[in-house]
Amino acid sequence: MEPGDVSAGEKAACLSAAQRRAEIRRRKLLMNSEDRMNRIVGYTKNESEINAATLLRPTEPRFHLDLDRTEPWSSASSSPRPSPFLPEASGLVSRSHGATPERRGSPLPDSGDPPGSFLEDDIVGIQQRPRGERASDDLSSSPRPGLQKYLSRFDDAMKLRGQLANEKPTQDGGGSDSEELDPFRIFRLIGSILLAVFVRVFVCKFLSIFAPFLTLELAYMGLYKYFPKVEKKAQTTVLTAALLLSGIPAEVINRSMDTYRRMSDVFADLCVYFFTFILSHEFLLLIGSETP
């Protein structure tokens, strides 16, 4: 063999080796770029998720002031955030055949490595990176839950303040008694008035005036379902806002408000009943039909 032939052979081998190295370097670069992109996207997403979650998550279902929310405050704010990478990694797996745009556009003659191992390296690399980064996140995230909780509560307080400011003109316009007189309420009041007159004229000599009233209230409880139900809008008051911010679940507040509303309806009936009774008593005294 001549020396020229040897050098040519060596050159060819070197070239192919060089080509191979270039190929490996190229793949590494491509892989790195993807990892880099994932890291960038992942970091950005993480931060934006943290900020957005503090803004978005407390609001929509929770407030209107959303009293439909059933979860307690703290559990919601401390719920773990999903990692952006694993779904992306699974997405990448599903897309791996078409691969990334960089890969799609570059048909690389895969000289030695099988495609499967290459893809596995991809996935492992992608998965490993985020986990490593998540570990670093965990280390730095220990003061974050408290800060996030504080930020979320602050945002909620600002939103509640806005809602209170919006609802204040409507409440002022309605006056102190902002409850609407729905048909059932009007029926109750009229029933109380009629019963008071009836009791004054016929019944009061025989028993206490409150016994018929209690019977009437029991009857109302039974008749309630036959009347059309009026949806009462959950008003945001300072009290409900303070209760929500102090961590009391919205469902508890809803039920308490509902109970309070029912009690105030009964109290209103009692006041109307007693007032009408005394008025009719004085009227009868005035016309002199009876002596007490």
Place this chain on the structure above:
Amino acid sequence: MASGYAWFLVLGSVFLCNLMKTLLPTISSFLSKMVQKDAEQESEMRAEIQEMKKEQASISMMDEFARYARLERKINKMTDKLKTHVKSRTAQQAKMKWVVNIVFYILQAALMISLIWKYYSDPVTVVPSKWIAPVERLVAFPTGVAGGVGITCWLVVCNKVVSLGLHAVS
């Protein structure tokens, strides 16, 4: 013993107080209009701005830019002046509303205290005690008269009924 129409006096007082409460915004705006001296100036400024805007709309910006710009500056100046004026008027109205509310609540408190003082030991009306059993003591508080209706109970009842009635009417 209860005077004949004590219940009516208390009822009338409560009705008056609640009626005044509903009319408070009207009263405060009326008083602020009386106190305000330069109300006409604001309407004049508005009219002037309208005139200038009409004039500006009739001018072509390309052809008479200088005149257009001059008018624009005048309009802006007048608008700023109007804004300042409106701000001060609004502040004055808010102050007047606050004063009227304070005066009303003081008067209302004085009236209620005087009624309670007058009828502390006398019931507003008397009914047979068995009629209002078993809560005759609560109803008679603070008079202690058997079968009597105390001022506190009657005030609460009247307040509720009158507010319901006024709410239904309004």
